[in-house]
Amino acid sequence: MTFFAFNTVSRIVHSWGAIQVLPDEIRRLNKDTAKVLIVSDPGIEKVGILDKAAKILAGAGMQSRAFSKVQSDPAFDSAEASIAFAKEFGPDLVIGIGGGSSLDIAKLTAAMLKNTGPIDRYVGMELIENPGIPLILMPTTAGTGSEVTSICVLSDTKNQVKKGIVSRNLYARTVLLDPELTVGLPPHITAMTGMDALVHATESYVGIHATQFTDALNLEAIRIIGANLRNAYRNGNDQVARTNMLYASCMAGMAFSNTQNGLDHAMALAIGGRFHLPHGLLTAFLLPWVMGFNMVANPEKFAKIAVALGENTAGIDVTNAAGASVKAVQSLLDDLKISTKLSSYDVPKSVFPDLAKSTVGAVRLISNNPRPVTEADVIKLLEENY
Ligand SMILES: [Fe+2]
Incomplete structure (x- = not known):
């Protein structure tokens, strides 16, 4: 007999302007959260979404820092840079804001704070042993669905191929769907x-x-x-x-x-x-x-x-x-x-x-x-x- 399973993110909060409830959602996961890492890309920083998020977090008494250097089609070194930034900052929780690339790197960053590298040993199916630190994802494009997937796609620039790290330990704990964040997309x-x-x-x-x-x-x-x-x-x-x-x-x-x-x-x-x-x-x-x-x-x-x-x-x-x-x-x-x-x-x-x-x-x-x-x-x- 074949058995099937359906897995997904356990909490999806959705409404126009949902970014405003970010502090409540963070405290729901860990009421003592003091330091929040935001993983994103230069485009999202430029349009002011990261400033908006940082202000909302500061208003709730949380310290945040942003790693906003994720490139599209991120390579392994892009993921390593985000993980190194995170290890130095020591966040209690990670938020990914952006398109699929930023969300994928946020997933891997949160996971790698509780697993040991190098990351290429996790390429394949279900090789990440430990759950990461709490992760919230907020998509700014309506396309990749990356906010609810358990995969991180990375470019292997040397061999000119893309590789997938797939693990249930990459699922976000909460997803915030705020359609207002997608308004600026050309x-x-x-x-x-x-x-x-x-x-x-x-x-x-x-x-x-x-x-x-x-x-x-x-x-x-x-x-x-x-x-x-x-x-x-x-x-x-x-x-x-x-x-x-x-x-x-x-x-x-x-x-x-x-x-x-x-x-x-x-x-x-x-x-x-x-x-x-x-x-x-x-x-x-x-x-x-x-x-x-x-x-x-x-x-x-x-x-x-x-x-x-x-x-x-x-x-x-x-x-x-x-x-x-x-x-x-x-x-x-x-x-x-x-x-x-x-x-x-x-x-x-x-x-x-x-x-x-x-x-x-x-x-x-x-x-x-x-x-x-x-x-x-x-x-x-x-x-x-x-
Ligand atoms: Fe796709």
Whole structure:
């Protein structure tokens, strides 16, 4: 008999302006908290969100320091710098504020205050022995779902690949979803990150580890993203669209943390390891290719995706209804001005065999893909969509 489990963060506080309850949430975890480390990035510092957080903490009598040097696609040395900063400061609690990169580094920093290095020994599944110090995560993009996942992705710059540290000891103790923090995101970032959330929900929904629990989250996330991403892209101040996108991205994160992703993310990590394109852009333009490839493995589920994205599939057979899901995604990408042609992104054909090899080598992701994938399949996809 096969047993399944569903894990997620135990407390998610969500509302416009939720940052104001940060001190209450900190005390709920440890009433004696005196020193708080904030892990973030230069962009978040620049727009004043770190100052706002520091003032709220100071008003509650807590000392805070910020490590705001996390780069996008963080490498191992970026994680080591954050951990060294944390060890010197000695916080009682860590807060991660930012996109997926900052939240991933915050997770690992909190964990490594109770585990011994070097961090590369933790690459893989469930190798972190001890729970870290209390961790609160606050996403500022609606996309990665990193706030509710148990993974930290790091770039191995020497071998030009991305590596994942997956452990239940990386889960946050509390997540604060404050959609107001996402208002300042420019349209192209809103588009890429929002599409990444749609990819998570889609890959998790059709993946072979999907369950009734993840299906419910994913299908609703797909529906919400289909109904709100265009509005958030066109008008960043749209409170309803921003709120819905942040909640949907979190729901997709809750699901894929339990199933893993699939071929789209395997290809995105392979291409992203060599060419520094944003993660959300990669997963976005790969989505219609990968859906077209995977559709045959589960047309019923792809037909349900089409309906969730607002397509009218009444009276058409399941194969065509499944095909409508790919058309709906292509139309969304067109509206978001994201090209789905690989030649738009300066990826030379000479690297296709290497990309295919690393894609198929991403076992954690490929083992959840609904259709088996060979290196020849990946090369064919790259060539067909060049
Ligand atoms: Fe992603």
